[in-house]
Amino acid sequence: MKNYMEMTENELKEQLEILNKEYESAKAKGLKLDMSRGKPSPAQLDVTNDIFDVINSETGWVSDSGIDCRNYGNAEGIPEARQLMGEFMGVPMENVLVCGNASLNIMYDCIASAMLFGIMGSTPWSKLDNVKFLCPVPGYDRHFKITELMGIEMVNIPMTENGPDMDMVEKLVSTDSSVKGIWCVPKYSNPQGIVYSDETVKRFAALKPAAKDFRIYWDNAYALHYVYDENIEIPEIISECAKAGSPDMVYEFCSTSKISFAGAGISAIAASKDNLDWLLKRLTVQTIGYDKLNQLRHVRYFKNGEGLKAHMRKHAQFLRPKFDVVLDILEKELAGTGAGSWMKPLGGYFISFEAMEGCAKSIVAKCREAGVVLTGAGAPFPYGMDPKDSNIRIAPTYPSLDELTQAAELFTLCVKIASVEKLLGIA
Amino acid sequence: MKNYMEMTENELKEQLEILNKEYESAKAKGLKLDMSRGKPSPAQLDVTNDIFDVINSETGWVSDSGIDCRNYGNAEGIPEARQLMGEFMGVPMENVLVCGNASLNIMYDCIASAMLFGIMGSTPWSKLDNVKFLCPVPGYDRHFKITELMGIEMVNIPMTENGPDMDMVEKLVSTDSSVKGIWCVPKYSNPQGIVYSDETVKRFAALKPAAKDFRIYWDNAYALHYVYDENIEIPEIISECAKAGSPDMVYEFCSTSKISFAGAGISAIAASKDNLDWLLKRLTVQTIGYDKLNQLRHVRYFKNGEGLKAHMRKHAQFLRPKFDVVLDILEKELAGTGAGSWMKPLGGYFISFEAMEGCAKSIVAKCREAGVVLTGAGAPFPYGMDPKDSNIRIAPTYPSLDELTQAAELFTLCVKIASVEKLLGIA
Secondary structure, eight states: OOOGGGOOHHHHHHHHHHHHHHHHHHHHTOOOEEESSOOOOHHHHHTTGGGGGSSSTTTOSBOTTSOBTTSSOOTTOOHHHHHHHHHHHTSOGGGEEEOSSOHHHHHHHHHHHHHHHOSTTOOOGGGSSOOEEEEEESOOHHHHHHHHHTTOEEEEEEEETTEEOHHHHHHHHHHOTTEEEEEEOOSSOTTTOOOOOHHHHHHHHTOOOSSTTOEEEEEOTTTTOBSSOTTOOOOOHHHHHHHTTOTTSEEEEEESTTTSOTTSOOEEEEOOHHHHHHHHHHHHHHOSOOOHHHHHHHHHHHOSHHHHHHHHHHHHHHHHHHHHHHHHHHHHHHTTTOSEEEOOOSBSSOEEEEESTTOHHHHHHHHHHTTEEEOOTTTTSGGGOOTTSOEEEEOOSSSOHHHHHHHHHHHHHHHHHHHHHHHHTOO | OOOGGGOOHHHHHHHHHHHHHHHHHHHHTOOOEEESSOOOOHHHHHTTGGGGGSSSTTTOSBOTTSOBTTSSOOTTOOHHHHHHHHHHHTSOGGGEEEOSSOHHHHHHHHHHHHHHHOSTTOOOGGGSSOOEEEEEESOOHHHHHHHHHTTOEEEEEEEETTEEOHHHHHHHHHHOTTEEEEEEOOSSOTTTOOOOOHHHHHHHHTOOOSSTTOEEEEEOTTTTOBSSOTTOOOOOHHHHHHHTTOTTSEEEEEESTTTSOTTSOOEEEEOOHHHHHHHHHHHHHHOSOOOHHHHHHHHHHHOSHHHHHHHHHHHHHHHHHHHHHHHHHHHHHHTTTTSEEEOOOSBSSOEEEEESTTOHHHHHHHHHHTTEEEOOTTTTSGGGOOTTSOEEEEOOSSSOHHHHHHHHHHHHHHHHHHHHHHHTTOO
């Protein structure tokens, strides 16, 4: 395909006319698709429906450890669930608390708690003039919304194919005591699907922060969520930090939101015993305990880490063709045009697209006008501001393959139009 | 029975000898009972076991309103659950958000949010030198733990048989702008089981607070939890506040913790639309949404407010004989001795006992030594400090009738010993 960059103005104008006609007929189709969030499809949710049957009058509601899961108590989670989520993350159950249905809520609670009470004896962040978080970009919008709400200053850190730019991270963390945290999605990063390299993980563990209450917020949301190769592993961060002499430097988070049910899974936090003691002391004021019946449901259904992994193979079967469809259409329609670039993600829920500078908002607007809602341009950046206005997060998991084909074709069409318009100097 | 106050020293000494012998043989029984928390008994939990069957492959996981409850979304709760919890509280569903399994967590979140962000434009409380909460005493220990953790100064307000001392409440709320809230359990108060009078409720609604961000924290935990008479009603506070010209002055909380399962119910907050909008804006940063499958379970099982009420009749059948056993033993063993007083609670989960001044800690310690764990003396007061060291919260719901008989007999024995010791001047 001819590169737009090499076209004359007249050729570009011709192209634009053709593309605009295509766009008009695309609009006429009256598409109505929401690809804004990383939601599992109904078919994917169906693979877990048997979980509804594991608690009944025959199986009962008492855990093997003897806990009546209907009643109060056990704010740290039932032992079996701590074991299960520990196997998920590769850490001992003693380092795990099992919480409610959203790991985002634990992350929020950790940060709200640091704002109000500090961390293990440090000054509450709300009493400090300046608190900063490092934000690898593009990243997960909901992480950034939390730090924005708290008034925490966010510093962009560029992502590389091996993870965040560690030179920059090391420098800022070791020299600036107002840097209190960094958001990480280490495996199948949101939105690029990048896996942190072993070296990156080890450099994280070896950080020597200027602030005692600096923590790595290690959101291992997609630890098991491969798309193409299930054998990708990264070093386990809790033990790496301990080995490097900083056992308290990391909070790890995970959930079964994209393993069992997006809205009704269980979540967990892993950290050093001292960290957990500090958190639990406040957590037991905040709540009487999380839903243990749902914990029991998950324990009985998945049994152990192997059970989780086996289940993820079913999910991958749904995800792979969807990623393939989008990647194929991107390749077919855009390769060689210079209108953008993308990576093949190794796992996770997204494909990250880099448009020509200044084109992302326009592409998202054109898609929406023709009935396809994408994640807002800029969302994967702190304050919703993509300095280059070029990143777009594509969430291919929810639509059917047919819908996805139509949406991806519309998307590439809008990318072409925006690119040609840019080259022609139109709006 | 002879009043201890009227006994001579010798008579008291004789009494003590007899009582101590009884105590030694009670200890020899090796009781092991935990009456420290208001937990439903296993038999009570059993009455809701059919709730496990309402979601299955035949009934499906889609709400009548068309929401796939397995997936993300609907942070405000599914409409059917908002309707159900609205009927619980007697307010329209538009004024209700349905949350996770613990209403305590919503209360915590409301206060943590006010600390960090203020309320509807007010200064964040963490930026103020002085924030106070009024605390009717005796009250719910977990309320006081939240305000204590936040560093909020707690001011004791005496309870009367009609609710908190409203003269004192009115004066403090209207004149002191550092008073930002009051904890209330308006129906079957914890621990006394008092029902606020109509006049008390109306005086609450008519409050003219000095602080714009003053809120009544109306924890209607036991709204339907009668023991003897199911027809007790109090005025509905949200509409009362609106009628009185202060629609934003109240947050109301409730949950099904003591209707379905203590650890796995659903909770709700009711408030004016402006209040909910303010809260929801932050709540949607804090979490992606609460467990809608559990909401659906409750909606299908209870159907409506009448369904909840019908279910409470089953619970009352378990509770009534337990309250009767304790009240009968208190009457039989202590009436006329001057060793303490108690009220017959109208509902809720507790019996509140007033020992002679300075005796509560000693009674709780003696009970514990003989194998019965009560709620810590002082717990129903801010900072765990009962100024008179006289209040003890008895939680009669969890033990069996047999166990309860033994525990209540031990309790009255310990009360007698502590009273006689006090009159004799023995520490």
